[in-house]
Amino acid sequence: MFYTPLPNDDGDVDSNAKAHHRAEKRRALKSHFSRLFAVLLLMYFAFTGLRSVLRLSKTTSFRGSLSSGCHSAQRNASTKAAGSSSSSLPTHYQLPSGDRIPSVALGVWKAGKGEVGTAVKACNNPNTRRLVAYSTDRQHLSPATVILTNEEEVGQAIRESGITRSDIWLTSKLWNNFHAPEDVESALDDSLNKLGTEYLDLYLMHWPIAFEKEPGPDGNSIYAENLSENPYPTWQKLEEMVEKGKVRNIGISNFNIRRIQNLTANPLKVQPAVNQVELNFWNPQPELVKWSKENGLLLEAYSPLGSNNQVGNTLRIPEVKNIADKLGITPAQAVISWHVQRGTIVLPKSVTPSRIEENLQVTALPQDLFEKLEAAAAAHPPQRVVNPSKSWGLNFDVFEY
């Protein structure tokens, strides 16, 4: 057994003084170590506390980043997500302009009259309103007739709901019969007026196919070969719209790689910000996803759940259900998260308030589950939801040629 002998009491002052001195030294050493230990303990708590605060701010950034106001003021670099196994997925991607586009946005194509407004107003819920971005669409009634059924309704609903313009990402598209440079600005102005806004965040060339402005005597669209094969004049006019401040970003939709290169071979002043294409389990287009990533062109996934007629089947896919079960999320959330993890923007359409809220909650998928779903999507022949080539009377497939 070890013990520290006490100074004896035999009157030996010197040895007592020495013993006292030694005891003092031990006490000083002891208190020095306790202080050091306390400091180390404090540092540990400060560090772990900071880490959890950081983690918290990361998981809440989906709400926080949009609610902090104008997207144009948020010009920080975005996080790339594709194949990521990190604990969070990006809430935004940064465009060449510096604007930050939300990674999940509400689509309103095929939303019936009255439903768009309901969807917009549903988002007036303080928890979700600032998370939502609107992607407006033209609705096609016949091959030649295109009417803007929902831009007015979206505009009205935004005004009525009191959502600040800068809290919403607004996208619209230039329809095929307005590709002639002299028709672009009036088509855009029409959208701006209907939406009741001074600018769009993103304006897309809807198709790489141009029509003559007026349909033929049979009411069908007339394919305009020159402007289809050379989209540069249309693009130059769109660039002018950016210069005028009527749109902040311009992009393309339904362009295959040949058509993208055909456009970007020109001396563009403004690069396409995005390419909006069909991407879902049934038509996952892994080559286009890979090429776009390698070439720095952001993809937007339309019909991401397989659209109205396939959504039921999509949500029943075993790999999707497995992810949902394992992570405690819904099948729709599993699919939307998969899209974001592939590095794309996702545009799920819903007019159901609870689904709108559900669809905005994305979660990083474990790498093995992500890869299983990716493999299952690529394992069957691609099957498109949208292909108007035949109904437009084209003698080629718009996606193949």
Ligand SMILES: NC(=O)c1ccc[n+]([C@@H]2O[C@H](COP(=O)([O-])OP(=O)(O)OC[C@H]3O[C@@H](n4cnc5c(N)ncnc54)[C@H](OP(=O)(O)O)[C@@H]3O)[C@@H](O)[C@H]2O)c1
């Ligand atoms: N660029 C183009 O050429 C092009 C072409 C097509 C589409 N798009 C864009 O892509 C957007 C979405 O595409 P989409 O409408 O074809 O298909 P989608 O988003 O894949 O599917 C929409 C269907 O899914 C249902 N749904 C949504 N969330 C759900 C959930 N959480 N659980 C169960 N069902 C759910 C919707 O029902 P409810 O609405 O009843 O909730 C609707 O029936 C369009 O709005 C449009 O903006 C672009």
